[in-house]
Amino acid sequence: MTVKLIPDYNEILKFKVPLTTGEKQMVDCLVSYLESIPYRDFEIYVQPNLFFKRPDIVVLEPNRSLWIIEVKDYQPSSYMVIDNNGEMTWRLRKDERVHAYPFRQVEEYRRDLLEYASPLTQQSIDSKDEQGKQRFGCLIRSALFLSNYSQADIAKQKIKNQYIKVWGKEILQNQSGLKKFFEPIYKENLCLSSRETCDFRMILNPGENGKNEPEKDFKNIKYRNFVQSRPGKQKARGSAGSGKTTLLAKRVANAAERLETNQAILVTYFNITIGNYLHDKIVAEAGKNLHELGVDLQHFNSLFRWKRDGNRYWIASLKEIDKKYQAIFIDEGQDFEYEWFKVLEASYLAGDGEFVIFADQNQNIYGQKMEQQVDDTSMTYQLPRTPIPGRWNSFDISHRHSNPMITTLANHFVDAYLDKTISISDDGIFINEDETLASQKIIYNYSAHDFDADLAAREVYRYMEAVGNADSNFSINDLAVLSTDRKLLRSLENKMRAMGEIFKDISTTFPPISDIDDSKYQNLDQKTDYDKPYKMKFYRNTGVVKMSTIHSFKGWESPYVVLVIPSRKNLSEDERVKRHDLIYTGITRAKKGIYILNYDPAYHDFFRQLS
Structure with missing residues (x-):
């Protein structure tokens, strides 16, 4: 019987925007009540980062269920509640201006929890039991706590929702409502699995992946x-x-x-x-x-x-x-x-x-x-x-490229393809004198044939070995594989995983083949909906190789990059012009070294001359 508060009280007291009175009352009430329940464990997440949204309180009972509680400190005398075609809105009495949609807010948190979960969790939670009962409704329960409303106020203003409990301030003393709300699920097939529990934990508490060190103060x-x-x-x-x-x-x-x-x-x-x-x-x-x-x-x-x-x-x-x-x-x-x-x-x-x-x-x-x-x-x-x-x-002072050759390559690419007046200055770059030229090379490889995932996977492995031999500080976490083509990356990722333990785990901005069942894979490359949970859980210091479309890697950087440029056979003229911006973005993601694996003849002469 344990109740874990995340973050703990000391951390909560450091919030720059403190908890409201109602939020603090509800947290204290939940801790007190849940600690009194024998033989059950709970985790209370206070304003967790639901991928940068912040529900007030989420309670997780591992391998059982999950609850969302939204708190509003509205004063009944200041607001009127309007039922607008089934959607309840809070309007200020003084000017009838719409103030909030708290029920919609809670429903969005419920949807986000499912949307950001892995495809396997999405599929299992969206399923139904043998009686046709949907697991989603049983597993994720929700409530709205109106800290300044009495139950009489709630009844008078007809504040209700079919799927969301509505509590007034009486819930803090009379906890029979909490008892019913936190009733355990006994049917095993309706409970969270250990995998689903782990998935939701990662969503609610993503952590501080890897070391985060401040950059040196600017000299300029x-x-x-x-x-x-x-x-x-x-x-x-x-x-x-x-x-x-x-x-x-x-x-x-x-x-x-x-x-x-x-x-x-x-x-x-x-x-x-x-x-x-x-x-x-x-x-x-x-x-x-x-x-x-x-x-x-x-x-x-x-x-x-x-x-x-x-x-x-x-x-x-x-x-x-x-x-x-x-x-x-x-x-x-x-x-x-x-x-x-x-x-x-x-x-x-x-x-x-x-x-x-x-x-x-x-x-x-x-x-x-x-x-x-x-x-x-x-x-x-x-x-x-x-x-x-x-x-x-x-x-325009370069602070990314410790390899001057990457700066030169990027500037030449702008001159050749982007027709824009720009150059990146090398002033102020930080070069590690211990790094050998071998680890800083630009390597170029061209193929006039169609993309072959087996050969490309072997090339990635060869490049990783070469960098590891040249750079004593190299970690597999330092390598990113980028391309404009998701379908190409997906097939490459699948082949790399098959190569052995070193590529067993790869961080991607898209669902790998291993995570998608055959029926969904039919339309995978026409739909981007499946990408969202992977993008939201894509971190820079996960300790594994990263694989991403250039679109999704924009703004990021990596010590070493493998840039795969696919054929342009099926591209429109407009897409071919836009590709120049993407290739430039891909080149400039690399800090130390880059391997360009090119299948587009239109770029061959340029890269051959400069590499």
Whole structure:
């Protein structure tokens, strides 16, 4: 009989945005009640990072069940509750403005738990028992605690939901409602399996994968000045490897120091996989976790509810209607549309807040609209339109490539294919004198034949051996395999796993063949829905080889990269032009060494001359 609080009380007390009165009351109530239940173990997660969303409380009973509890400290006198076609909304009495959708919020947490689980867990939890009873409804139960409402208030305003329990403040003293809510599941086929338990644990408590160390302070005065947090709006452009992410992380850490308790920071981005990388960088620079810093790290799409018209999506409403941030930082700004910047500023930024956009004009891999703009060096670039007037702050000193040959290769590629005025300076790069030239080579291999996964897997292994012999500090964690083609990567990953223990575990941004049953595999490469849980659980320090599409690896870096360029046989002209941006992005992910395995004759002469 144990109840484990995650994080523990000491950590909870360090939250920059403290628990509300109602949240603290419910946590204390749950600890007291669950400790009184004999022969059962519970884990109480307080504001866990559900991949950067934060349900108030999640309770897990290993190998049994899971509960979600959302807490709202609304005052009944301030709100009226409206049933709008079956959806209950809280509106302010003074102006009838919509304030919140708490039931929808809880339902989204339930869906997220399942969506971010592995395909095997998704399939098993979505299944039904022999009586046709769905496991999902039995396994994941949920409640809404209205800390300032009495049960009479709840009944009077007809606050109810078919699938979500609604508690008033009486639940804190009269715990019969808790007894029914936490009733155990006795049917074994309706309980969580050990694999499902493990999967949900990883989702709720992903941990601090690997070592997170802060980068050295910048020597360049322009960089040093820009990391200083201050109110106002700024925009920064920089080429790949110029230290933009480190600039962002250091500035976020400084903003957390500058701001007061209860003042929050939003860091947002468009590429799902970059979230974990940003998390590690920010935590490393600040030496504190996101709760202590008051930082919300959110994928841009998750901040809003969207509507679709054909292939076009638009923002329908906000998810956090009254939440304001004293600082907002936007990474990879070239992925954003102008209207997205505007709605972020208008909806989420406090009046005198800090609003900073970071962008790289050469990584516009989603084809967003760009405009010719001038930076503070009087150079002109195609950059995203923003609501911030004035020139862009430019940052082009390389802090990524300890191999000058990669910098040279990237600059030549820009000149040959991207038709953009840019160069990456080698000033300020950190070169380890112990690293031999052998570990820093650019290796190039061309094949005029169709892609062969067996041969490619052997080439990856050969390259890994060569790097290991040349670089005494090499770890398998230092290797990433990238391509523009998911189907190619999936077949390559399958062959690599078959080669032996060293490739037994590979971290991917897509479901490997081994995780997908035959029926789903039919349409796997036409659907990206299955990728999401893998992208969300893709970390930089997992101790294994990483394999990713270039789209998903944008913003990341790796000491060594194998870049597989597939044939362009079935690409449209537009896709062939966009491919240049992707190949550039792939090249610039490497810090020390790169092996380019090319199946596209259009690039052959270029790489042959430069490698």
